[in-house]
Amino acid sequence: MPAPSESESTRTERFRVLDHALGDGMIVAALIAWYIYSTKVPEYIFPPPVAVGKALAGLFSDPVLLVHTLSSVARVVAAVIVATVLGSALALLSYYWPITRDIVHSRIKPFLLSFPSIGWALLAIVWFDISNAAVIFVQVAVLLPFCLVNVSEGLRELDGEFLEMANSFTRSNPRTFRKVIWPLLYPFVIAAMRMSSGVAWKIALIAEVFGSRSGLGHLMYQAEETADTPMIFATCLAIVVLFALGDRFIFEPLSRVYRAQPVAPRV
Amino acid sequence: MTDPSYAGGRVGFQMTPALAAHAFTVAVFLLWAGAASFIPAYVVPSPLAVGSRILELFTTNNYLKHGLASVLHVVSALTAAFVIGLFLAGTAHYLAFTRLLVHERLNRFMNSFSALGWTFLAIIWFGINDFTVIFAMTAVLLPLVLTNLREGFNQLDAEIIEMARSFGRRRIRHFRKITLLLLVPYIAATVRIAYGVAWIISLAVELFGGSAGYGYLLNRARMEFRVDMIFAIIAVIIFAVYTTDRFIFSPLQNHLRRQYAGAQ
Secondary structure (H helix, E strand, O other): OOOOOHHHHHHHHHHHHHHHHHHHHHHHHHHHHHHHHHHHOOOOOOOOHHHHHHHHHHHHHOHHHHHHHHHHHHHHHHHHHHHHHHHHHHHHHHHHOHHHHHHHHHHHHHHHHHOOHHHHHHHHHHHHOOOHHHHHHHHHHHHHHHHHHHHHHHHHOOOHHHHHHHHHHOOOHHHHHHHHHHHHHHHHHHHHHHHHHHHHHHHHHHHHHHHOOOOHHHHHHHHHHOOOHHHHHHHHHHHHHHHHHHHHHHHHHHHHHHHHOOOOOOO | OOEEEEEOOEEEEEOOHHHHHHHHHHHHHHHHHHHHHHOOOOOOOOHHHHHHHHHHHHHOHHHHHHHHHHHHHHHHHHHHHHHHHHHHHHHHHHOHHHHHHHHHHHHHHHHHOOHHHHHHHHHHHHOOOHHHHHHHHHHHHHHHHHHHHHHHHHOOOHHHHHHHHHHOOOHHHHHHHHHHHHHHHHHHHHHHHHHHHHHHHHHHHHHHHOOOOHHHHHHHHHHOOOHHHHHHHHHHHHHHHHHHHHHHHHHHHHHHHHHOOOOO
């Protein structure tokens, strides 16, 4: 491919600058508009950015509020791990035991995918009362199909030649799984966890509104009842921050582990 | 389906995945009925009780009005999200300098903002009414629509667009006659995905911010401990999502994929 001419690259650079000027400039403009509008309406309708910033900082620094934030974090971590294990187990069940294929993919998967999260939340209170178990149950029920779909996709994409080669070296299924299937499946499992964590943060709010007396969802519900609009904004933004931090400091390194590891080094 | 095989003069049945799935469904129903016979009805209602509540939902005028309200909310939010999404994705496609703003800033923000957050803010801003429900649902559906349509615009066949340009310079005409037709498979896929999500989130949004709809009924059932009604509403939603996807969207998408295969 020929190298771009100087005028082309200058034009591309100019467009890039224009993109950023518009993209980032609009954020600044939106913040200014937000500030101006907030001075004209009551705080419970539209709080000023400073009030939201203070509430957001409080969620990570005030000991009482920090307990709520950490409770949500702990539940999301637990739910993502449990959902990944159960989703992977179901995907592997249908892979190694084909008779269960339709049970998993034509019954359990569509059922879970179309089950509304609010339905799980209401049933969880009836079944588990207001507790951590209720919140984690709701999150796992919602995340499970996402993990199942991702891991199943990974199993479908497994290279048949690799598997055949592995079978020619050993007849031990656990060994083949550990040395060949797991490294090939790893990116899909990480993708499943990554996707699940995004969904889990959104579901956490709904689950905690009904099923818990702690957590960001509970705080948000209390804020709505007392018209504490800065706290509603702050809890939404806290979730954006927590998701971004998790993605950057947990899932990014985890996905690099796979890249650094050679696939099936010694069979 | 059973697959009869004959061996040594005896008729044998081979277990197939489909047969196993049917057996699983029957087993789950039996298990449910069995559990409901000794667990209190407010914890696990019997299939019969849930069945009669489902029947009520489709035969009682008041419940039918709520069902209609939910349909209205879903259709309105889908339409609004679609119109706004198409406008934004089209703008980002045709005006390259807006891409970062639309896809990297606006879409990312909308995508990471919680549905419950939108609902609570909408309640404070607009009160408890149909507009609140449609607003919150549209805000949740918009990033989904935008992401899918962006993919559609990215996959447009440049040669066909260039050929169209050689026939005329009118952009609106190109868009209507060529671009929109090339986007049809992506539009269909977007509607398919967004429809399921819309029904599922409608319950949460109506529960908090609605004065009508299945979500509103769900909230009443929750307060009155009518678990059979909660089960019935969930069953109706699952039925609506699953059957529409299976018998309308899936065949429609297959048809469009075949029809537009050459264009993509």
